[in-house]
Amino acid sequence: MNAPLPTETGHTLKLLINGQWVASKTEHFQDIVNPATQQVLGRVPFATAEEVDAAVNAAHQAFASWRNTPVGARMRIMLKLQALIREHSPRIAKVLCAEQGKTLADAEGDIFRGLEVVEHACSIGSLQMGEHLENVAGGVDTYTLRQPIGVCAGITPFNFPAMIPLWMFPMAIVCGNTFVLKPSEQDPMSTALLVELALEAGIPAGVLNLVHGGKEVVDGLCTHPHIKAVSFVGSTAVGTHVYDLAGQHGKRVQAMMGAKNHAVVLPDANREQTLNALVGAAFGAAGQRCMATSVVVMVGEAAEWVDDLKALAQKLKVNAGHEPGTDVGPVVSRRALERVQGLIASGVEEGAVLALDGRGVVVPGYEQGNFVGPTLFTGVRTDMRIYREEIFGPVLLVLSVATFDEAIALVNANPFGNGTGLFTQSGAAARKFQNEIDIGQVGINIPIPVPVPFFSFTGSRGSKLGDLGPYGKQVVQFYTQTKTVTTRWFDDSSVNAGVNTTIHLR
Structure with a gap:
């Protein structure tokens, strides 16, 4: 792996444009800081408008040939990519841990959940199939084609610098599109490592491009005339901006945004397993997960479990992510730390x-x-x-209600809809919950119900803008357009049936 990454203090990341790693000509750089030590790991450039344009144009030019690349060739690149990610996962995890603050185990999980999507991309030959029906009328057949849409862009967050990029560019590219990726400027090194592996796997020049930056780069991608679709994961404020701006410029958009995920606990739940699950879901990754459990709704006698919940949380070890035995690492930045502390203070004040x-x-x-x-x-x-508000830190809120119906009403009244969980041993209660809860992803005795890639990520309401979610069958729809073809072939020896002026085929 020879990409120009800042593995030593003072190095500066480069941009990937048309298959070449190039030094940005920008005058605007930002330090990449280890959140456990404040050590500067390197610098990330904020690409100029001309560099963003060059990346998009490279993708636009590459699309003409890439879209016609045989599906088998695209699949084999993904097979190679998944093998390379497995091989280099330990190194990527160490870089991820250093720049983001996660524990090594969490960093490895970050990579693995993205790797699952790459593996699913290897099935594109089945996923991208169209439909066919013969004799829709006399001698007339109709079939559909799922064709790539063109240049796509991905804007990814700081909290999953491996998983979220792998949700995006492999599926877009394997469908025959080209891609411009803009990772978080806070921790872009592990993403750059994955991009380098993609090149090593055989992705041609221009098919995958990498730019760095902030709002100006995001806006440049959302408004560029060659971009056809934008995929975003991040905060609600930025996601709403991306959805509105890109939509106004005629792009397809999927925006996965903020959350306030509730777990409802019934008194009949398995006490030990439930408490362990809640503590892990609330405090793992320092609470910096859009699917973290941030609110527990205790129903009836389950409210008596709070002392046990507190005692279990107190046992967690806070330390630098790379230290053995660490349960909770640092939050990503000083700014994030100040925000979490400010929200804690506001809770006391209120x-x-x-x-x-x-x-x-x-x-x-x-x-x-x-x-x-x-x-x-x-x-x-x-x-x-x-x-x-979404706190995005290791903070868990406990509310108590008297009845199960009150709990369901409370969860449904919250504007967010990313995920929710129910802890119970009652099948009837579980069925009632999954039927009545107005949340896109539901876990039964599972606190973080993120589906495997065979399905799609289906957050809803205030947590999602756009009809189609990342990965799974939905993302194939997002990254392709359906073309319907109706055909009729004539036998030269057949008798001319004359002119038919109606719109009906017979």
């Missing part, structure tokens, strides 16, 4: 009970790290800021 305070954690040897320990609030009301 009258919630701070049962476990994770502020002020100091880790020996990593005194400058962006650490927040597991934090637990009880006595939370739905009008409080900590309930209304």
